[in-house]
Amino acid sequence: MPNTTDRAQLPTSHIPLPTWATGLCLVAALLLTAAPAASAQSLADTYRPAAQRIIQRAQADSSAWNTLAELTDRFGHRLSGSESLENAIDWILAEMKKDGFDAVRGEPVMVPHWVRGNESLELIAPRPARLPMLGLGMSVGTPPEGITADVIVVSSFEELEARSSELAGKIVLYDAPFNGYGQTVAYRTQGASRAARHGAVAALVRSIASESMASPHTGTMTYDSTIARIPTAAITVEDAMMLHRMQERGSPIRVTLKMEATTLPDARSRNVVAEIRGTERPDEVVVLGGHIDSWDVGQGAMDDGGGCVAAWEALRLIRELGLKPRRTIRVVFWTNEENGTRGGTGYLDAHRDRVDQHILALESDNGAFRPRGFGFTGSDKALAIIAEIGSLLEPIGADSVSRGGGGADIGPLMEQGVPGMSPRVDGERYFWYHHSHADTMDKLDPAHMQQLAAAMAVMVYAVADMPQPLPR
Amino acid sequence: MPNTTDRAQLPTSHIPLPTWATGLCLVAALLLTAAPAASAQSLADTYRPAAQRIIQRAQADSSAWNTLAELTDRFGHRLSGSESLENAIDWILAEMKKDGFDAVRGEPVMVPHWVRGNESLELIAPRPARLPMLGLGMSVGTPPEGITADVIVVSSFEELEARSSELAGKIVLYDAPFNGYGQTVAYRTQGASRAARHGAVAALVRSIASESMASPHTGTMTYDSTIARIPTAAITVEDAMMLHRMQERGSPIRVTLKMEATTLPDARSRNVVAEIRGTERPDEVVVLGGHIDSWDVGQGAMDDGGGCVAAWEALRLIRELGLKPRRTIRVVFWTNEENGTRGGTGYLDAHRDRVDQHILALESDNGAFRPRGFGFTGSDKALAIIAEIGSLLEPIGADSVSRGGGGADIGPLMEQGVPGMSPRVDGERYFWYHHSHADTMDKLDPAHMQQLAAAMAVMVYAVADMPQPLPR
Numbered sequence: 001m002p003n004t005t006d007r008a009q010l011p012t013s014h015i016p017l018p019t020w021a022t023g024l025c026l027v028a029a030l031l032l033t034a035a036p037a038a039s040a041q042s043l044a045d046t047y048r049p050a051a052q053r054i055i056q057r058a059q060a061d062s063s064a065w066n067t068l069a070e071l072t073d074r075f076g077h078r079l080s081g082s083e084s085l086e087n088a089i090d091w092i093l094a095e096m097k098k099d100g101f102d103a104v105r106g107e108p109v110m111v112p113h114w115v116r117g118n119e120s121l122e123l124i125a126p127r128p129a130r131l132p133m134l135g136l137g138m139s140v141g142t143p144p145e146g147i148t149a150d151v152i153v154v155s156s157f158e159e160l161e162a163r164s165s166e167l168a169g170k171i172v173l174y175d176a177p178f179n180g181y182g183q184t185v186a187y188r189t190q191g192a193s194r195a196a197r198h199g200a201v202a203a204l205v206r207s208i209a210s211e212s213m214a215s216p217h218t219g220t221m222t223y224d225s226t227i228a229r230i231p232t233a234a235i236t237v238e239d240a241m242m243l244h245r246m247q248e249r250g251s252p253i254r255v256t257l258k259m260e261a262t263t264l265p266d267a268r269s270r271n272v273v274a275e276i277r278g279t280e281r282p283d284e285v286v287v288l289g290g291h292i293d294s295w296d297v298g299q300g301a302m303d304d305g306g307g308c309v310a311a312w313e314a315l316r317l318i319r320e321l322g323l324k325p326r327r328t329i330r331v332v333f334w335t336n337e338e339n340g341t342r343g344g345t346g347y348l349d350a351h352r353d354r355v356d357q358h359i360l361a362l363e364s365d366n367g368a369f370r371p372r373g374f375g376f377t378g379s380d381k382a383l384a385i386i387a388e389i390g391s392l393l394e395p396i397g398a399d400s401v402s403r404g405g406g407g408a409d410i411g412p413l414m415e416q417g418v419p420g421m422s423p424r425v426d427g428e429r430y431f432w433y434h435h436s437h438a439d440t441m442d443k444l445d446p447a448h449m450q451q452l453a454a455a456m457a458v459m460v461y462a463v464a465d466m467p468q469p470l471p472r
Numbered sequence: 473m474p475n476t477t478d479r480a481q482l483p484t485s486h487i488p489l490p491t492w493a494t495g496l497c498l499v500a501a502l503l504l505t506a507a508p509a510a511s512a513q514s515l516a517d518t519y520r521p522a523a524q525r526i527i528q529r530a531q532a533d534s535s536a537w538n539t540l541a542e543l544t545d546r547f548g549h550r551l552s553g554s555e556s557l558e559n560a561i562d563w564i565l566a567e568m569k570k571d572g573f574d575a576v577r578g579e580p581v582m583v584p585h586w587v588r589g590n591e592s593l594e595l596i597a598p599r600p601a602r603l604p605m606l607g608l609g610m611s612v613g614t615p616p617e618g619i620t621a622d623v624i625v626v627s628s629f630e631e632l633e634a635r636s637s638e639l640a641g642k643i644v645l646y647d648a649p650f651n652g653y654g655q656t657v658a659y660r661t662q663g664a665s666r667a668a669r670h671g672a673v674a675a676l677v678r679s680i681a682s683e684s685m686a687s688p689h690t691g692t693m694t695y696d697s698t699i700a701r702i703p704t705a706a707i708t709v710e711d712a713m714m715l716h717r718m719q720e721r722g723s724p725i726r727v728t729l730k731m732e733a734t735t736l737p738d739a740r741s742r743n744v745v746a747e748i749r750g751t752e753r754p755d756e757v758v759v760l761g762g763h764i765d766s767w768d769v770g771q772g773a774m775d776d777g778g779g780c781v782a783a784w785e786a787l788r789l790i791r792e793l794g795l796k797p798r799r800t801i802r803v804v805f806w807t808n809e810e811n812g813t814r815g816g817t818g819y820l821d822a823h824r825d826r827v828d829q830h831i832l833a834l835e836s837d838n839g840a841f842r843p844r845g846f847g848f849t850g851s852d853k854a855l856a857i858i859a860e861i862g863s864l865l866e867p868i869g870a871d872s873v874s875r876g877g878g879g880a881d882i883g884p885l886m887e888q889g890v891p892g893m894s895p896r897v898d899g900e901r902y903f904w905y906h907h908s909h910a911d912t913m914d915k916l917d918p919a920h921m922q923q924l925a926a927a928m929a930v931m932v933y934a935v936a937d938m939p940q941p942l943p944r
Contacts, residue, residue, distance in 0.1 A: 073714055076601055129548060213685035214770065214909035238912040242545055437686035440710040
């Protein structure tokens with residue numbers, strides 16, 4: 001398949017041609033006139049006017065922020081299985097219909113239904129204190145009277161193994177300093193089973209956060225099916241460090257952990273879908289979106305209401321500017337990213353027979369912060385095209401395109417060979433707020449959300465409209 | 473009284489003198505040899521060796537941070553009237569005796585005894601949610617069933633007055649953006665009575681904080697004695713902004729506020745005092761310290777355990793180096809700064825007959841962060857001396873001395889004419905943590921605490937030792 005460079009070098013009509021060929025050229029020329037991309041222009045030149053219009057219109061208001069504020073203020077956080085998630089989805093579908101998009105619908109998905117219930121952590125020794133905590137998603141609960149036990153603090157799995165003989169009947173606290181999410185999150189996801197293997201009765205984890213103001217950060221965890229399931233919760237960075245200091249001073253540490261957490265039967269949810277139907281190749285689809293579920297804390301504004309609404313705003317911008325792409329642009333708000341990824345797998349299941357017609361999948365789940373460009377996962381030829389389109393975002397400083405991009409919800413599509421990508425944003429504060437009570441509207445900037453929407457709109461419009469599909 | 477410049481210009485013995493005068497000079501010369509400051513050297517030159525030794529020794533370990541961690545981890549926060557405050561004071565007195573200071577003692581002070589009790593704020597409409605809150609110090613409580621009422625959000629006292637006819641039976645929320653502590657704190661201190669004047673039944677205030685991660689910030693408030701006392705509490709910055717947005721969208725807002733807060737009879741507390749007794753003028757005193765009480769949240773590490781322990785460390789440094797000042801250096805940890813300032817007034821009451829012998833009062837209550845210098849309140853001549861001594865702190869970047877300094881606890885002394893001063897520190901994050909659960913040990917840096925201790929030690933040692941008292 002030709003890439004943009006090939007197309008830029010298509011022969012023009014300076015060479016003498018036979019009459020039938022001239023006629024063909026005439027037809028072709030007419031087609032070329034009607035189709036903005038199909039000239040001798042580079043892809044960037046072709047889509048520059050549309051990109052400029054998108055950027056200009058995006059920057060003229062704050063509708064993405066306002067929409068997200070209304071959504072998150074009205075419905076709050078949106079954990080899978082909760083009424084607030086389904087109410088939020090109903091509202092979004094109604095608003096999207098008002099926006100005049102095509103094929104607005106909720107595609108059914110069954111999701112895990114974990115419920116936190118009441119929970120508490122009391123420090124008994126060396127001194128009484130109530131420690132703020134958040135049970136980890138999918139954790140089992142404690143007996144109603146709680147679990148009271150001594151605490152052993154470790155800094156790492158290595159230290160856990162070194163002290164394995166001491167852990168029976170104890171509560172393990174992992175006090176691992178934040179060392180990047182990918183590194184540190186293992187204590188949250190695997191800590192319970194790793195401790196239970198040695199007889200621990202519960203596991204606590206220092207919140208996975210790059211800055212803390214006494215707020216615990218939840219997140220999902222998984223049990224090793226061969227090991228007893230023990231309750232597990234996050235405490236604040238501050239308290240983890242304090243308990244560690246107490247241990248270093250030789251103070252015995254004792255706590256009571258109470259958690260009502262339980263997992264109910266799977267619940268009905270939906271992936272939210274809305275489209276601008278393609279004019280020429282409607283069955284070929286460019287997908288963009290985020291996940292509409294959140295943890296049951298804060299407002300789920302940054303993670304990932306903002307990603308959803310930026311995609312929604314991108315679709316609005318394209319529609320309101322009267323841009324009519326050759327292919328279909330489909331916004332999807334996946335459900336259940338946080339504790340199951342059933343939205344992502346459900347989407348693939350529902351569209352499996354058309355996965356080859358998925359040209360590109362773009363997911364925004366790094367926070368709706370100021371965009372700097374995109375990460376892309378696909379072929380070199382496709383990367384060159386994406387980079388060329390990305391160059392159109394230079395006016396808003398979002399033109400940096402590099403390898404590496406994707407998202408949990410588009411992962412199943414990408415495994416089937418669909419090129420995947422995600423915005424790169426100014427994410428310095430992402431792990432300040434992530435999965436905590438502080439993931440709220442005020443952390444997002446209206447202008448940055450509009451820039452993110454513009455960046456996504458330019459990218460998906462050009463990919464959906466260019467004459468040749470993005471090569472795999 | 474001569475200032476340092478005068479002393480540097482004292483006549484030396486080049487001028488012929490009568491025999492009696494020569495004898496006098498000889499006696500004076502002998503005295504001068506024994507007294508480090510009394511040469512023709514500048515004050516800075518005189519005290520440079522001691523300053524260098526103090527700075528060097530301070531930077532050799534982390535004992536201030538370690539002491540503060542032990543104090544705050546063992547006893548937690550320390551509200552006036554609480555057992556933890558008095559237990560902390562007992563421990564400090566015992567440790568100070570071990571340190572070998574002179575005249576270690578607790579000077580009795582009766583303090584207000586406000587108790588928070590259980591408290592909660594439930595959002596009822598437009599949607600149910602539990603809002604994190606902290607009752608304001610000295611607030612009255614609610615009836616046991618709480619106060620349920622509609623909320624009116626205002627941005628300022630001006631807006632309050634403009635809407636005064638709507639406030640009867642309502643709960644007022646002040647959503648005033650942080651505009652410097654001095655400006656914004658009026659909503660916390662005066663908000664209840666200002667709202668009650670127009671019939672409001674409770675007052676909520678956006679936390680006085682320059683950055684928020686969903687943590688409420690408490691602090692003291694006062695009632696106008698002519699107006700009905702209504703309960704008042706702080707909510708998070710995030711929630712204040714959210715409720716304001718809800719009001720702007722026309723959503724009726726309704727909450728239930730429950731507070732058990734009550735004020736018990738005054739309780740016994742103590743100002744902590746320890747000294748290095750002066751060798752020549754022991755009745756002349758240089759005072760330094762901080763306040764040992766805190767709000768009943770976090771650890772009271774920054775506010776103001778750190779100020780206390782930095783002063784304590786300063787005294788340790790002077791003692792351990794064998795420096796023996798002419799005047800007495802007295803560390804005071806005032807009690808009850810937060811909700812009564814009874815420690816500061818009690819100190820003056822106890823020492824009123826010796827207030828003229830208080831040469832200088834230095835209070836560290838701006839957070840034990842990296843020191844940059846001092847603010848000073850006193851005469852021009854005294855300021856020049858303080859600035860010259862301050863220049864000795866150039867090696868640790870703490871040599872900036874300027875007008876304006878003091879503290880709540882030394883305020884009563886300063887009103888009696890005692891020169892007052894306070895460290896200037898890197899306080900950018902002070903109002904991130906102030907009066908919140910996030911005022912914990914991890915926010916302080918061991919090296920910066922040692923620098924602060926060194927800066928205070930150099931300043932008080934030189935002022936206590938110089939031949940002439942600091943002029944008023």
